[in-house]
Amino acid sequence: MSDFKLVFLGASTVGKTTLFQRYTKGFISQTQTSIGASFGVRKLTMPDGNECTLGFWDTAGMERFKAISRNYYRGADATLIMWDVTEPASFNTAVEWCEEVHNNHPEILICIVGNKIDCLTGTEPTKPNERKLVAATKGMLFRVSAFTGDGIDDMFSQIAHQLIENKDKVAEAPAAPTVDVKAQKEGGGCGC
Ligand SMILES: Nc1nc2c(ncn2[C@@H]2O[C@H](COP(=O)(O)OP(=O)(O)OP(=O)(O)O)[C@@H](O)[C@H]2O)c(=O)[nH]1
Ligand SMILES: [Mg+2]
Numbered sequence: 001m002s003d004f005k006l007v008f009l010g011a012s013t014v015g016k017t018t019l020f021q022r023y024t025k026g027f028i029s030q031t032q033t034s035i036g037a038s039f040g041v042r043k044l045t046m047p048d049g050n051e052c053t054l055g056f057w058d059t060a061g062m063e064r065f066k067a068i069s070r071n072y073y074r075g076a077d078a079t080l081i082m083w084d085v086t087e088p089a090s091f092n093t094a095v096e097w098c099e100e101v102h103n104n105h106p107e108i109l110i111c112i113v114g115n116k117i118d119c120l121t122g123t124e125p126t127k128p129n130e131r132k133l134v135a136a137t138k139g140m141l142f143r144v145s146a147f148t149g150d151g152i153d154d155m156f157s158q159i160a161h162q163l164i165e166n167k168d169k170v171a172e173a174p175a176a177p178t179v180d181v182k183a184q185k186e187g188g189g190c191g192c
Contacts, residue, residue: 002052004163007073009101010082011093012061015115019082019146020058023156028146034060037072044160052160056080061093073101077163078109083128085114085143091128102136109166111140111159118145138162 008016017031017038024040038058045051057076059069073079079101083094094112101110112133130141140162144151 001050002164002167003055004052004077004160005055005057005075006078006080006159007057007069007076008059008080008082009069009073009097010061010080010113011084011087011090012063014061014082014084014087014090015146016061016080016082017058019080019113019115019144019152020056022146022149023152024056033062034058035062035065036060037068042156044156046157046160046164050164052164054156054160070100073108074105076108077166078111078159080111080113080159082113082115084116086116086119086124088126088128091130095133098133098136109140109159109162110137111142111155112137113155114141114143115146117143117150118148 008020010016012033017034018028020038020040021028021031024042037060040056040058042054042056043051044054057072059065059072061069079097081094081097081101083090091114098110098112101108110133112130114130133141140159142151142155142158144155146152
């Protein structure tokens with residue numbers, strides 16, 4: 001069984017805690033602005049019967065907590081960078097998080113999650129260009145509703161599938177050659 005650590009990031013009120021609650025607890029309740037971080041777990045059975053455990057950190061989106069939230073994504077397998085599809089400004093924050101994680105930790109899988117699709121009317125004046133994030137996210141761009149549950153199960157299946165594939169690739173990579181420092185020293189000289 002594989003264990004993965006995922007971290008929610010994104011501006012305040014985009015719906016991180018709501019999605020976190022729905023997926024790890026199975027219900028949603030009235031949320032308040034997060035001030036710290038919460039942890040939750042969900043087990044997932046893949047179509048091939050394999051199981052994996054997804055451990056989630058829900059972080060606080062307010063600007064003043066950014067430095068704290070930053071501590072949580074270090075060492076994560078994936079970040080779920082959320083934005084609110086009705087709030088273009090929250091997309092800019094998502095782009096900033098995406099650039100930061102991608103530049104500092106290219107090994108972390110970045111997923112961009114547009115939330116609140118239940119609120120879309122089709123008459124929104126601006127439509128953020130998610131496609132510009134395709135390369136940094138390896139195509140992990142999603143649109144969901146934490147309220148209705150739309151798109152959520154499918155999203156986490158795709159993310160888990162990608163994480164397992166990444167892990168298998170690392171496991172298959174040839175091991176780096178080992179150097180016997182002691183033997184070289186005993187042999188004298190510089191070993192060349
Ligand atoms: N319509 C709609 N409202 C949502 C959805 N997800 C969250 N909300 C509402 O958006 C508001 C903010 O949600 P939170 O989950 O607290 O947002 P957050 O990202 O955790 O905010 P911070 O903790 O401040 O970072 C709440 O009133 C939620 O009920 C959704 O999918 N659709
Ligand atoms: Mg919250």
